[in-house]
Amino acid sequence: MQLDIGDIGTPLGAVSFVVLDLETTGTSATGSRITEVGAVRVRGGRVEEEFTSLVNPGVAIPAQITLLTGITQSMVATAPPPEEVLPRILAFLTEREHTALVAHNAPFDVGFLKAACERHGVPWPDPPVVDTLRLARAVLPQGQTRNHRLGTLAAYFGSPVTPNHRALDDARATVTVLAGLIDRLTPLGVGSLEELRAVTKPPTRAQRARRHLAEGLPERPGVYVFTDARGADLYVGKSNNLRRRVASYFTAAENRRRIREMAGVVAGVTPIVCATDLEASVRELRIIAERKPPYNRRSRHPERVRWVTLTPEAYPRPSVVTTVKDDGAPYIGPYTSAAEAEQAKAALLHALPLRQCTHRLTPGGTDGVTACVIAQLGRCGAPCDGTESQDAYREHAEAARTAMTGDADALVAAHTGRIAELSADLRYEEAAALRDRLAAFLRGARRAQRMGALAAVPHLVATRPGPTGWDTCVVRHGRLAASAVLEPGTDPAAFLRALVATAETVGPATAPLPAALPGETELILAWLGHPATRLVEVDGEWTCPLRSAEAHAGMTHWAHGRDTAQ
Known part of the structure; x- marks a missing residue:
């Protein structure tokens, strides 16, 4: 799926902007302390409320800071401590719906607030942040203003308040700067909070020239x-709102280099209206896979995936392959990278003494084959030279099949036990390498088991x-065979009969493959898994093994924070 910035945005008029400024004893968020807080709440261009307070930092204020801000030690001596002021400013920041925190050089102020929250055991609410310094650098190029300091911008936009390194006055000046920047961005198509936060540079001339599309x-x-x-395809995307999403490509909110480059050659846009958001997601995936437009980075080559299987031999071994065959062998995947598939294969080899050699072994046909170093290390029973019987080896192969298609507990236990030992030895x-192998195996097993279970269902509504x-x-x-919206007042029974009668006829594919792109089936599974989804009809059974990889789903998030469905 493609990026959908602007699909569902909060209109700027509906946002409560809390414009904030802090004065501090220094520049280090961890080593310095807050001495003053000033904040102004603005909504729809109107100031609603202000908040200000000195703060007793509990440490000495350096002389140069007093010279800069005018805040002296005697001024803060009777001020409330941070643990009293912090809840008040956080309440001011969170008590309205759709609130965004605004600051000039926001990382500085946010860094101090986060450090104070951590110091006093208060959770940080993590509001969306708008940085007027970053916006000014994007909207006002060099030469238009002398620099992008708050004082310079306040004068440029005609602020009635001059910044003076006191928190409330600086926040008031920032209010004027924010309003001026929004006024500059509105004609460029920036109308939501999400688009405002996405601005890094003004739209190009080519983008502006194609807004009419x-x-x-x-x-x-x-x-x-x-x-x-x-008429050649350049880029395919999907949206809940076609007009709003297409318009966003020609605003300052669109900052991807390749897409800005594409704007220079776009001549037209073809909309394909879909009944539901799921249908739009599926059609997007199908069109990208079929047409492979040059400006799409993801989903262009769904055929370039890897699977891990056990070879259909008398002495099966784990193997990474590019296709699923109807050979009765178990498969896990798909993996979008060969490296991840190799990690999953390595997980099987760690837990079970399966052979790694590529000899074509047959019962009784091992003359002339010498056991390799893997067998000498005790990681394989050496069926190649007859040391291990076929019956004994079959037990290992069946254990691998069970882990891939059903109960992964033994494989998980083998890894977690060894991980604990290694961690104890520092x-x-x-x-971590062993953890990543296990996570890769479980991701692939979970995908295959979930897809295979749904692929086995001939009909579901x-x-x-x-x-x-x-x-x-x-x-x-x-595979998504039909999609429609049951509108209020429609006869549900007649609607359902018509929808089912006109749905695409779909036959089964080779298990665990669905009769669709794996990415499509994963989209469907995510939609079906939503708490609000209700099953209407199911032919046959839709089940997964009780102790499948799904039971260990939490472990699939281990490696590098990757998601379970890439």
């Missing part, structure tokens, strides 16, 4: 296809509340 597009969910002057890098009614989908063998 969004005119007339429906405000409906669907897929959009950007084309060049010859061998953290080796423990599910529904859930949507913006205009009940989004209803027909899924057959893991």
Whole structure:
């Protein structure tokens, strides 16, 4: 799926901007302390409320800071301590819905607030942050203003308050700067908080020249296809609101280099209206895979995946392959990288003494084969030279099949036990490598088991509340076969009969493959897994093994913070 900044945005008029400024004893958030807080709440261009307080930092204020701010030690001596002021400013920041924190050089102020929260055991609310310094650098190029300091910008935008290194006055000046910057950005198409935060540079001339392409597009969910002057596809995306999303490509909110480059050659946009958001996501995936537009980075080559299997031999071994065959062997995946597939394979080899050699072994046909170093190390029973019988080896192969298709407990126990040993010996890098192998195995096993379970269902109908009614989908063998919205006042029985009758006829694929791109089935699984989704019809059974990889889903987030569905 492609990026959807601006799909569902908070209009700037609905945002409560808390414009904040801090005075401190120094520049280090960990070593210095807050001496004064000033904040102004602004909504719809109108000041609603102000908050200010001196803060007793509990440490001496350096002379140069007093010279800069005018705040002396005697002024803060009777001021409340940080643990009293902090809850008040956080309440001011969070008591309104759709609130954003605004500051000039926001990382400085946010850093001090976060450090104070950590110091006093208060959770940081993590509001969206708007940095007027970053915005000014994007909107006002060099030469338009002497620099981007608060005092310079306040004078440029005609602030009635001159910044003077006192928190409330500086916050008031920042209010004027924020308003001036928003006034500059509004004609460029920036109308939501999300778009405002995405601004890093003004739109190019080519972007501005193509804003008209969004005119007339429906405000409906669907897929959009950007084309060049010859009608060739350039980029495919999806949105809940086609007009708003396409318009965002030609505003300052669009800052991806490749997409800005694409704006120079776009000549048209083709909208494909979809009944539901799920249908839009699926159609986007299918079109990208089919047409492979040059400006799409993701999903262009779904065929370039890897699977881990056990070879269908008398003495099976783990192998990384690019296709799933109808050979009765277990498969886990798909993996988007060969390296991750190799990690999953290594997890099997760590837990079970499976062979790694590529000899074609047959029972009784091992003459002339010498056991390799893996067998000498005790990590393989050496069926190659007859040391291990076929029956004994079959037990290991069946254990691998069980871990791949059903119960992964034994494989997980083998890894977690060794990880604990390595960690106890302070061998953290080796423990992390083993953890990553286990996580890779579980990710692939979970994907295959979940997809295989849905792919085995010949017909399923599910529904859930949507913006205009009940989004209803027909899924057959893991493929989206139909999608429509049951609107209020419609006869549900007649609607369902019509939807099922017109749904695509879908046959089964080779297990665990669905009759669709794996990415499509994962989108469907995520939609079906939503708490609001309700099953209407299911032919057959839709089940996963009780002790499948799904039972260890938490471990799939271990390695490098990657998500379970890449």
